[in-house]
Amino acid sequence: MPQQSHASVHSHGQTHYIRIWAILCALLAVSVAGPMVGIRFVTLATAFGVAIVKAFIVCSQFMHLNIEKKFVVYILGAMLAFMIVFFSGVAPDVLEHEGQQWQKTYVEPAAGASTEH
Amino acid sequence: MIDEGLIKKYLWSTDHKIIAMQYLFTGMLMALIGGFTVYVFRMQLAFPGQPVPLFGRVSAATYNSLVTMHGTIMIFWVAMPVLLAAFGNFLIPLMLGCDDMVFPKVNRLSYQVFLLSAIVLVASFFVPHGAFGGAWTAYPPLSARSTYNLTPYGSTLWVIAVALEFAAFLLGGVNFVTTAMNSRAPGMTMFDVPLVVWMIVIASVLFMASVGPLLAGAVMLLLDQTLGTGFYDPATGGDPVLWQHLFWFFGHPEVYVVLLPAMGIVAEVIAVFSRKKIFGYKTIVYTAVATGVISFFVWAHHQFIAGIDPRMASLFTVTTLIISVPIAEMVFLYIATLYGGSITLTTPMLWALSFIAEFMIGGVTGIFLGAAGSDIYLHDTYFVLAHFHYTFFPIAIIGTFTGVTFWFPKMFGRMMSERLGKIHFWGTIIAFNFIFIPLFITGAAGDQRRVYNHLGFPDLATPWRQDLRIVATMALVTMLAFQPIFIFNFIRSMFKGALAGANPWRANTLEWLAPSPPPHGNFAELPVVYRGPYEYSAEDREEDFWPQHIPGGMPTPAETAVHGQWQA
C-alpha cells in the first residue's frame, strides 16, 4: 500500500486522504456488523445508510466534487434524478402482484431449480 | 504511396469534416436499404401473395423481418448518423470557429464503432433464417425466444448492432458537448452560438441521459437470447413489461434526440432565406431544454394498453399532452420568424417550409394518441404509423434534404442544381402525403400494424380499404422513383456544379467564412466573434446580413467583457 512520503510539506495533503480512507474502512466495518444485530431494519439502515455516506465521501473528497464547478454536480444530480423518475414510473408496474382483472400465476421455483429451457 | 495517402486521408482521418462525410454517406447508404425494405413490404400489402419485383414472394416471417429492419435502420442508422453525427461533426467546429473537435481520435473511434455496428446489422440479413423479425421495439418474449421470432442469429446480431451503435453515439456525444462548452471562438458567448449547434448539443445530452437503462436492458435481452436467463420471462419470475419500460424510457427521449437537430437545421435555413433574425432565439433554446426534460416523463404513452396501471396511464396522458405545448411554441416561433421576412424559395427553403407544415400534421395527430382513452382504439393501428411518419419523415428525410441542400456548397465547394432540386422536392413531398393520408384513414378504420396481409381479416378486406393500401403503395413507389434525381444531382454537382465560393447564401454564421470546402484546420486565421448569429436586415446597414466575425456595431455587454470598451 502507499509509501510514506518523504517531504513533510507534502505528507500534509496525503494524511488528509489517508484519514478519509480510514473513515471509509470504519464505515465498511459498520455495514458488515449491521446484519449481526439481527434486526432487519438495522441491517438495511446500516447497509444503505453507510453506502450513501461512503459514496458521498468518495464523491466529494476523492473526486473533488466539493471544489468542482457547481454545474458538474447539477449534471450528475440530474442523472440520478432521472433514475428516480425511472424507478418511480416502472416500480408500480413491476411490483404489482395482482390487479382487478389479473393475478400472478408464477410460483417461486424450489431452491436450486434451473431456469434453463 | 497513393493507396497509403487515400487510406490515411479518407479512412483513417481524424478531421471532423471527413468523419462527417463518413457518417453522411454511411447513413445515406443505409437509407437505400431501409427504402428497399419498405418498397418490398408495401408491395406485399398492396398485392398480397404476389411475388414482388426485384425480391420475390414475401412470407409472413419475411414480412416481419422487413418491417423490423425498416424501422431499426431508419431510426438508428439513418436519422441518427445523418442528423446528429454528420451535421454535428461537420458544423460544430466550423460554426464555433475552431479547427476541429476537442477529441479528434475519439471522434474517429466513434465512427469506427458505428461502422462496425452497421456491418453487424447488414450481416444479419445474410445469416440463416435472416434478419431479426421481432419489430424494432423488440418486445420479449418474441425477441428473446427464437422459437417465437424464427430468427435465432438475426435477433442476437440485432441486439449487438444496436448496443454498438449506442456506444458509438455516446462517444460522439461527449465530443460534441465538450467541444461546444470549451472550444468557442473568442467573443462567442453561449447565446451567440447558432441554434443548430445548441440543438445538437442538447440532443447529445438527452441521448446520454436516456440510453443507459436500455443499454442495461439490451445486455439482459442478449443474455436471455443466448444463455437462457429469464430477465423478461414470467416463468422464471422475470417481467416482459420491464423491457417495455426500459425501451421506452429511452425511446421517447430518442424521438427528441432526432427532432431537435432537424429543427435546428430548419432554423438556420429559414433565417437565411427570410433574411430575418430568429424570433425568440433564447426562448427556443430554453424551450428545447424544457422539452428534453419533459420527454423523460412521457414514455409510458407507448404502453397504454400493455397492462400498465390505468392510474399511471392517466398520469402519462397529462404529461404527454403537456409536451405538445413547447414544441408547438417552437413551431409558432419559426412561423413568427418567417412573418414579414423577405422570402426566397430556394430548394433548402422549400424543404424547411415543408418540414414545418408536415410536422404540424404529425403533431396534431399525436394528440389523439397521447390521450389514453382514444389510444385504446388507435394503438397498433396504421393511425399510429401515419402519425409517426408525419413526424419522422420530416425529421429524418426532410431534415436531411434541408441540411444537405443548404450546406452542400460548403461541403463540396459547388452548387447543386436548383432545377433538379425543386423537381425532387415536389415529387417527394406530394408523393409522401399520398402515402400516409390513406394510412390515417385505413388505420382509423381498423388496419392493424405488423400484419402481412390485411385481407385475412374479413372486416378489413373491403375493396375501398384495399384501394387505399394500393394508393399508399403506388405513392411510395413514385416517391422512391424521384430519389435518383437527388442522387444524380448530388453526384453530378460534386464534380460539375457551379463553383460556390465561401458564402453563396450570404449568411452570417462562421462556417461561411471558411473556404468551400474548408481545408484541414478550417480557417486561415481563427475568427473572433462580435455579435449573434442572426443579424439579418439590421437597421442602418446597407447589407442585409452581418457575419458574426466582422468587427463593428454596438457591442453587447458580453462582447465588451471580451474586447473591452471600443469605439463603434
Added chain:
Amino acid sequence: MDVPTGRLAVWWVLASEIVIFGGLLSSYVMMRLRHGAWAEQAAHTNTWVGAFNTLVLLTSSLSAVLAHHAAERGDGPRAATLLRYTILGGGIFVLVKSFEWTHEIEQGFTITSSLFWSFYYTAAGLHAAHVIAGMVIMFIVARTAARNEALHRVENIGIYWHFVDVVWIFLFPLLYIAK
C-alpha cells in the same frame, strides 16, 4: 466557467454511466422487492468476500487520489507508481471475484439457476468489465505519467476509478448485505 476539457469529458462519461448502472440496478431493486423468496438464494453470497473486495477497492481509490496528489505537484514517477498500486488493487479485486464466482458456480449457482443469480452475475460482471477497462486505461496513463507527460490524465482516470468504486459501494449492500 471552464472545466478543463479532459476532466469535463470524464464527467460526461460518468453521467452516461450513472444511467447505465442506474437502469440495471433499479431493475434489480424492483425485481428483488417483488421476489421476497430470493432471500433464500441471496443467502449464498459470501459477505466476507464482498467486504474484502470493498476494502480492496476503497484502498485502490486511496492510491488513485494520492496519485492525483502527486501529479498535481508535478511528480510524474510517483504518480505512476501509485497508479500501478491502483491497478494492482483492481487486479486483486478481479482475481478474488474469479475465485468467488468459480466457487459459486461449482455449488450450482449459475447465471441461469435463478433470476437472482442472473442479476448477480450481470451486475457484478458489468462492474468488473468497467474495472478491467479502467485498469487498461490506467496502465497507459501511468506509462506516460512516469515520463512526466500528460499528468492531467492522472486526475481524469482517477475520477473514473472512483466512480467504479462508488458503483461497487452500492453493489456490495445490494448483493451481499440486504439479503
